[in-house]
Amino acid sequence: MTLLAPPRRRRIIQSSDLSRHAKDVFAAAEQEPLEVTRRDGAPLVLTTKARSDDDDAVLDIAAELIAAVTVNEHLPLHERLAIPYPWIAMLSRDDQRQFAREIVEVARGSFALRQPRKLLLEMQAWRNSAEAIAAGWAAAEPELLQEPVVVEKP
Structure with missing residues (x-):
């Protein structure tokens, strides 16, 4: 049921x-x-314009997810999602698969609970990760300090 x-x-x-x-x-x-x-x-x-804009964005994501789930069924879901969201190509193959699983799960949960903002935050977090990778943030190891830096209290 x-x-x-x-x-x-x-x-x-x-x-x-x-x-x-x-x-x-x-x-x-x-x-x-x-x-x-x-x-x-x-x-x-x-309502506020921001809330209305969020609702529109959620509907856009929902439409893309439904299209990806229902078309080109011979392709893996992460490849179908790369069509409306080409930035996922910046992610590793494993991360692309994880993105596909998580975004569908979060969408289902957020729609069921009428909490669409969670879906927007999840999508933005994945996009931010792709942008950081594209900018080279994941390419180099961070430089660790040998000695701690002491700063004054603000």
């Missing part, structure tokens, strides 16, 4: 509260999306 994600519950406010107490309503919308009910139309959701 598959458990569905619980319905999203939002704080509900009346459109009249928005006009009478705009400052308070906007402050609340910065914390969480608000459902604004109206007598003359369908309810609206008030």
